[in-house]
Amino acid sequence: PAAALDTLARSLPVSPAGSAVAIAQDRAREKAHFVQCGVPVAPHAVIETAAQLAAVPADLLPGILKTARMGYDGKGQVRVATPAELAGAWEQLGRVPCVLEKMLPLAHECSVIVARGRDGTVVHLPVQRNLHRDGILAVTEVYEGNLPPAQTSQALAAAKSVADGLNYVGVLCVEFFVLQEGTLVVNEIAPRPHNSGHYSQNACDVSQFELQVRCMTGLPLVQPRLHSPAIMLNLLGDLWFTGDQPVAPTPPAWDAVLALPGCHLHLYGKVEAKRGRKMGHLNITGTTPEAVRTTALQAAALLGIAPF
Incomplete structure (x- = not known):
């Protein structure tokens, strides 16, 4: 956990820092960091609320809905092709914060x-x-x-x-x-x-x-x-x-x-x-x-x- 690394860092050198690990553990923060660094990312949208779900642009579909946290080796991911499938997938994932990424060739x-x-x-x-x-x-x-x-x-x-x-x-x-x-x-x-x-x-x-x-x-x-x-x-x-x-x-x-x-x-x-x-x-x-x-x-x- 990033918080554990931060605690350790108060008394000894820690590599990598908790702040870096925290970004890597959260897809939404990770994507924001990529954009800030000027590196190319897939078109995407962060979904944390029902309002954000309703506002997803149509051109992001078909896409892959990924949980913002605790996803690895393909876990916490659902392919969606329509707004209805997107809404159902978000419910299936427990309405936790997610990132929808446009599927690319x-x-x-x-x-x-x-x-x-x-x-x-x-x-x-x-x-x-x-x-x-x-x-x-x-x-x-x-x-x-x-x-x-x-x-x-x-x-x-x-x-x-x-x-x-x-x-x-x-x-x-x-x-x-x-x-x-x-x-x-x-x-x-x-x-x-x-x-x-x-x-x-x-x-x-x-x-x-x-x-x-x-x-x-x-x-x-x-x-x-x-x-x-x-x-x-x-x-x-x-x-x-x-x-x-x-x-x-x-x-x-x-x-x-x-x-x-x-x-x-x-x-x-x-x-x-x-x-x-x-x-x-x-x-x-x-x-x-x-x-x-x-x-x-x-x-x-x-x-x-x-x-x-």
Whole structure:
């Protein structure tokens, strides 16, 4: 909780600050911050009252109604196409403060991990191309040329602006939608190391976790270098179950996966596997993007992950 961070900050250094986390935890405040920083966002409206609901412009539909707080991994979101559906969705969500975002024609999604020190120094990991399934990150691909240079430059500039505007200290993930026309809009931020940056453990000379430690302790921030193309597969608890029948969870065949070249398994030590629960991730590295993709698809087949 942001309030807990504020309390801790009275007696010791806290990174990131409670004020930054509070903005990241509230979609309405988050959107306002993006606008203030001059970065592009999807057309949207804040809905906190019945009057605001009635005043929603027709051109925001179809859209996605999202709770302003406590929404993650696709939770607290309802797609709506008409004013009646919008009203029903707001009732369904308990009439809590929400943000309605216009649905845009998306080509794909991407994200940037930036690290900002107390002196304002900012470094970044390469721009990550992401695939989400059911609102949860499934695959991250990182290699030279994974996005056009213009999109990469726009994403990096926007992420730096967001971090500077927060006077942020620590590792920050900024997530983007890439529209079919090629432009980017900022989706949301995560004030912490992020799933889409996990590949950096095995593909970069400085990982996102080391960057967080350096930010917190005041150590110098060096620009990370990508030494290998990489793909990260998110490992959900679903992989411990086969079919739809209620059966006891069975660990996947890790030995077969680890027999593949360049596969690095990271499990989180969670005692119980549950469907939709993040249990770990698999980083695949190699000499070329094509070789990494071939191995990643083999690993996905062994694990029961749909191809991409």
